[in-house]
Amino acid sequence: MKEIKPFSKKVWLSSPTMHGDELKYMEEAYNTNWMSTVGANINEVEKIVCEKTGSKYAVALSSGTSALHLAIKLAGIKAGDRVFCSDLTFIATVNPVLYEHATPIFIDTEYDTWNMDPDMLEKAFLLYPDVKLVVVANLYGTPAKLDKIKEICKKHNAILVEDAAESLGATYKGKQTGTFGDYNCISFNGNKIITGSSGGMLLTDSKEAAEKAKKWSTQAKENVNWYEHTMIGYNYRMSNVIAGVVRGQLNYLEEHIALKKAIYERYKEGFKDLPIQMNPIDLVNSEPNYWLSCMIINSDVDVTPQCLLEALNNINAEGRHLWKPMHLQPLFKDNIFVSNEDSDVGTDLFKRGICLPSDIKMTIDEQEIIIETIKSCF
Numbered sequence: 068m069k070e071i072k073p074f075s076k077k078v079w080l081s082s083p084t085m086h087g088d089e090l091k092y093m094e095e096a097y098n099t100n101w102m103s104t105v106g107a108n109i110n111e112v113e114k115i116v117c118e119k120t121g122s123k124y125a126v127a128l129s130s131g132t133s134a135l136h137l138a139i140k141l142a143g144i145k146a147g148d149r150v151f152c153s154d155l156t157f158i159a160t161v162n163p164v165l166y167e168h169a170t171p172i173f174i175d176t177e178y179d180t181w182n183m184d185p186d187m188l189e190k191a192f193l194l195y196p197d198v199k200l201v202v203v204a205n206l207y208g209t210p211a212k213l214d215k216i217k218e219i220c221k222k223h224n225a226i227l228v229e230d231a232a233e234s235l236g237a238t239y240k241g242k243q244t245g246t247f248g249d250y251n252c253i254s255f256n257g258n259k260i261i262t263g264s265s266g267g268m269l270l271t272d273s274k275e276a277a278e279k280a281k282k283w284s285t286q287a288k289e290n291v292n293w294y295e296h297t298m299i300g301y302n303y304r305m306s307n308v309i310a311g312v313v314r315g316q317l318n319y320l321e322e323h324i325a326l327k328k329a330i331y332e333r334y335k336e337g338f339k340d341l342p343i344q345m346n347p348i349d350l351v352n353s354e355p356n357y358w359l360s361c362m363i364i365n366s367d368v369d370v371t372p373q374c375l376l377e378a379l380n381n382i383n384a385e386g387r388h389l390w391k392p393m394h395l396q397p398l399f400k401d402n403i404f405v406s407n408e409d410s411d412v413g414t415d416l417f418k419r420g421i422c423l424p425s426d427i428k429m430t431i432d433e434q435e436i437i438i439e440t441i442k443s444c445f
């Protein structure tokens with residue numbers, strides 16, 4: 068095997084890609100002295116996100132996690148309530164449930180989309196018919212079977228919160244993700260497809276919910292001319308400087324998706340003779356945003372994710388394990404996990420999968436070297 072030289076500049080999993088417009092809007096915030104959680108950039112990003120997603124209202128917040136927290140509160144979740152949650156996801160999907168002292172019940176994953184299995188959600192409602200909230204995530208930019216999940220929620224009178232932190236710009240049956248739930252979250256964290264360095268948004272079609280979320284996010288001050296408070300509040304509002312970065316980025320969402328898609332397709336083509344599967348993209352029903360390209364090694368093959376990650380690391384490229392399922396986390400050792408008998412899809416995917424370098428600044432040459440490196444492991 069010929070020796071591959073490490074990249075002199077690291078190829079990242081998914082790092083921020085700036086275009087220059089961000090600086091213009093940040094400067095505008097500075098020059099107009101709106102260095103605050105009020106200002107034109109905030110108003111503008113809320114408007115643009117509504118236009119792009121079709122959501123009626125958007126509330127700009129300090130993170131996707133704070134958006135999820137307010138979504139859980141809008142759903143009326145109280146201490147001790149049980150909440151059905153995606154199992155294979157980043158813990159940020161679930162932490163807000165804990166902030167409200169409620170108890171997540173984890174729903175197993177389907178191979179079709181790597182998201183919450185609607186059949187397991189049905190099963191969970193049979194076991195726990197009193198549950199009033201479902202939190203579903205769209206992993207790696209691929210939408211869950213959102214119509215089915217929505218239908219099941221409706222049938223059981225449950226509220227749906229959609230965690231679209233990873234899937235901004237992806238559509239399911241022609242409709243943008245982040246608009247299927249009663250309350251939805253997107254994220255502008257540094258590794259997401261559009262970034263503000265940090266930041267997030269709550270999306271909803273309910274004017275009342277949007278107004279509540281905005282009030283809660285600014286310490287829940289009553290509308291009188293002294294400081295009057297009747298309820299708990301938070302300091303969750305987005306900064307106008309951060310909003311400037313987001314504002315500059317949002318014009319590039321479609322371009323970023325196209326670049327991510329090309330990366331996915333090059334991997335798929337490059338690996339076509341390997342005993343692996345790429346992360347599923349259900350093109351009949353959805354158009355993903357291709358945020359991360361991932362792969363799982365066929366179960367009859369003696370190659371481990373660890374060995375692929377080491378090979379990537381050796382050439383100065385960043386890969387990662389798939390999200391580790393929530394029901395395997397020590398934090399949730401006592402929580403219920405609903406799956407098919409003798410089956411645990413989330414664990415199976417976790418044990419066989421990795422996220423590949425998916426940075427849109429990666430060159431075709433670099434990606435070809437990455438593909439060769441992975442191939443040499445088999």
Ligand SMILES: *Cc1c(COP(=O)(O)O)cnc(C)c1O
Nearest residue numbers: 130131132157159160232254256
């Ligand atoms: C990134 C992410 C979040 C949280 O977003 P932050 O802006 O980092 O708080 C929530 N859920 C998922 C699935 C994510 O990937």
